[in-house]
Amino acid sequence: MQLHYYPSNASMAPHLVLEEIGAPYELVRVERTLNAHKSAAYLALNPNGLIPVLVDGDLVLYETAAICLHLADTHPSAALAPAFGTPARAHFYKWLMWLTNTLQSSLIVYFYPERWADTPEAIAQVKAHAEAKIDGLLDQLDTELARVDGQWFMGASFSVLDAYVLTLCRWTRGFGRPARSLAQLGPYLQRVLARPAAQRVFEREGLKPPYL
Numbered sequence: 001m002q003l004h005y006y007p008s009n010a011s012m013a014p015h016l017v018l019e020e021i022g023a024p025y026e027l028v029r030v031e032r033t034l035n036a037h038k039s040a041a042y043l044a045l046n047p048n049g050l051i052p053v054l055v056d057g058d059l060v061l062y063e064t065a066a067i068c069l070h071l072a073d074t075h076p077s078a079a080l081a082p083a084f085g086t087p088a089r090a091h092f093y094k095w096l097m098w099l100t101n102t103l104q105s106s107l108i109v110y111f112y113p114e115r116w117a118d119t120p121e122a123i124a125q126v127k128a129h130a131e132a133k134i135d136g137l138l139d140q141l142d143t144e145l146a147r148v149d150g151q152w153f154m155g156a157s158f159s160v161l162d163a164y165v166l167t168l169c170r171w172t173r174g175f176g177r178p179a180r181s182l183a184q185l186g187p188y189l190q191r192v193l194a195r196p197a198a199q200r201v202f203e204r205e206g207l208k209p210p211y212l
């Protein structure tokens with residue numbers, strides 16, 4: 001397998017999943033600073049020009065959540081998702097979709113407000129609205145963590161969701177109220193970060209503290 005990645009991008013979620021699984025894979029750095037994600041070669045892999053892409057044999061897959069699910073499904077012994085057809089699996093799908101289509105998409109508005117407005121004032125307003133929305137979304141994660149029984153997002157078992165939550169919460173480290181400052185999220189993120197797989201990912205992506 002090959003994971004096309006850029007440090008600290010959405011690719012970190014499948015990178016964490018690959019390290020948790022322990023299967024062999026190759027990291028292919030997509031040089032964003034040179035716009036390599038908009039090159040013809042990369043667009044042939046992902047016509048959206050977005051990171052990540054996973055190549056698994058003949059399969060070329062984009063969309064972070066789909067890649068994470070595929071990795072969990074093809075490596076069942078790693079137990080990174082609840083059993084098919086169970087209520088836990090249904091909630092797992094719900095949170096995975098929410099992470100990608102609600103939290104991640106709001107974060108992308110926050111980081112690229114100039115795509116949504118023209119004047120400096122309007123751009124600042126888009127950014128402020130995105131941060132306010134994300135603030136409430138972080139509260140939702142915190143409330144869920146207070147509800148579940150266990151140290152991981154799904155309870156007793158570490159899952160793909162933990163990799164995804166860490167990746168997205170890290171992006172809030174420059175916020176007025178970052179994820180690490182919330183009562184449940186703060187210690188939870190430290191637990192995910194302390195896993196040997198997470199330590200290897202931060203090392204391999206060349207990331208330096210502060211991690212959260």
Ligand SMILES: N[C@@H](CCC(=O)N[C@@H](CS)C(=O)NCC(=O)O)C(=O)O
Pocket residue numbers: 008009010011037049050051052062063064065100104108
């Ligand atoms: N829905 C996509 C979004 C991926 C995405 O937005 N990736 C960012 C990096 S975190 C990217 O490639 N941005 C480049 C751009 O927007 O031009 C996914 O989850 O894979």
